[in-house]
Amino acid sequence: MSHVRAYGDTTGDGMVQLSFTLPIPAGPKADAAAALFAKKMGLDPALVVHAKGVGDTFTFFVVYGRSPVIIDLDEVMVVEREFALLTPKEVNLEIRSRLRRRLVVVGATVGTDAHTVGLDAILNVKGFAGEKGLESYREIRVVNLGAQVGADDLVRRAAAEGADAVLVSQVVTQRDAHLHHVREVADALDAHWPPGRPRPLLLVGGPRFDPAAAADLGADRVFAKGTTPAEVASYLVHELTLARR
């Protein structure tokens, strides 16, 4: 069976439920407006089962209705990350069992950029979007160098700490400063990384980076706006414990 409709309590009934708010006062007109709204979303019949005024100027509705939508499962595409998203526990376990030591991450914002919001969102325990930062992972050691670190200093420190990965965060984009600074770090890694030791991964993050431009920047991976600590941790585990072996 490759064609499906929504399922309420009988195959093919197409029943769905939704809730929404309209910026109008509660009353008979609001109820009718909600029914029309649902109908325009394609629900027919649309049953406004609950309406409640929120303050004097809003009304909240719950609607049940029949959706005519039929989807062909053969048309469904799933975009897959090349790595699995792991929980912190799984990340710790993978590092412990495969790397057999703590994974070391050195992070900084480079050059003239003083914005540490993104870096701290990924590294600080406080984290981002309800997820704790990398510091909270028992098996990850985080060295957060903060803002306005020089590329050479960053690489020197990464070598001293035995970094597995270097995180560079850039917010300021004036005259393409963000691209320039990342290339500087990539060049410094090439030039000054102690020979005979595996070069650390270079991870780049910031709101204006193109995830497809990693190779062009000399980086291993670019993370776009909205990236969470777990995505970064999962990527690190994938690259350092699985892909490289």
Place this chain on the structure above:
Amino acid sequence: MTGRSGLLGLDARVVRRARRLADKAAAPVVELARTHTTVSVERAVLRLAGLQGADAEGIPWVNRLTDAVRADVGLEQGVALPVFDALLTGDHADLAALAQKAAAGGVTFRLPSGRAATSARAAARRATRGGIATIDRNRRDRDRLLRRLGDPPKPWIYLIVATGDIHEDIPQAQAAARAGADIIAVIRSTGQSLLDYVPEGATREGFAGTYATQENFRLMRAALDETSRELGRYVRLTNYASGLCMPEIAVLAGLERLDMMLNDCMYGIIFRDINPQRTFIDQRFSRQIHARAGIVINTGEDNYLTTADAVDAAHTVIVSQLLNERFALEAGLEDWQLGLGHAFEINPALPEQFRLELAHAQLVRELFPNAPLKYMPPTKHMTGNVFFGYLLDAFFNLAGVLTKQEIILVGMMTEGIVTPFLSDRDLALENVRYVRDACAGLTEDFVPTPDGFIAQRARQVLGESVELLERIADEGLFEAIADGTFGVTRRPVDGGRGLDGVVRREDGYYNPALEILEPEAAG
């Protein structure tokens, strides 16, 4: 008090021992705070003395002036003497004019002595008294409004707004108050805690929150005063003192009549990697200001449970509360000002989860009988199933009512998924109101079986807390923090942000605010 007491049959001797150990662990830290100052403490003094505003780059004049003084004569004697000496001996209209000239390199500061020092001290005292007088007047105004408009019954319902734009926050806060919120908290922009200055003016752009500024404080308090009059009950306003500018934000909160402030003794260290010494020194001064302003502090123990397991780490919450209490009382706060924090974060898949939550919540209630406890809703186990989340929030509300928590942060079923919709907030308030009204008076029926599961679990957590406190009192609090005792991070005493802003006080250190706030200690 001897023997066993309360519904849990806690051993009064064990409770006394826990407090003695907290006292012992806190003592060296208090000593450090009494003998050091920070750039933010000194800037707070200048704010009390009336210096406002910022330069064209948005850096406040208090920063410019403090930096200029530090460059010339250091801060070991405090900022007040050199500043007021320069003001008296030079040709400057006021502190702002002096700060502008100093920032341009046009002033050379000195440490006055003899009669010059006496005059500078008198001028600094006079100016600072002006700021303290405003704080005192605001406290009287609050008391008057509470009498005239009415103080809502407990538990107080605490709601958050966070649009990033103060002019969006205001109508949302007013709508929330009309819908039943007793306390409005304006979440700060991500990362403000790491700024070593307080932004200026009304702000309309923030990351996941709105900047804490004096003007934003003023605008929101004025709007809520209007709504309080309309509703016939006083709506309280909360913001965040934590971060690198605790002392200054505490002063601004006092000047603009905020009612509560997030102020935790270790949050900045553990979760924001702010230097431990800087945090404790800043914290003490900020709490002295809160004490004077009649502000209720909220501590942040709920955060530990979002990082660590809520069952395994239950005792770290108690230990942190006892430390927060000790530091708060030492700074002059009273029991009614201690909004000690904790949270409903045990995994709902765990058998008897609710009984465990009741045990923890009742333990906190009985350990701190006179503190207005702040109870935080589930966040870690809100999965995206908003229907289950709504149920879990109802159980949280029930636990709060049963164990007489006094400040209840309203749980959102969309926690961690999206910024709450208007309707999410309304549904959440309906949830709280239902539980509060349906279970009114149920506390008289809540009598855990003596020596039953709840009583035993509570005593076990208290026992583990005493063990941990013994270790901390023995090793030292700084060492415990460096060992990763709280949260899961190690924070060495010389690590983290802001250590360069810490200065040891020298003989002759003069701080006109401390002279007023702790007259017994003024030499």
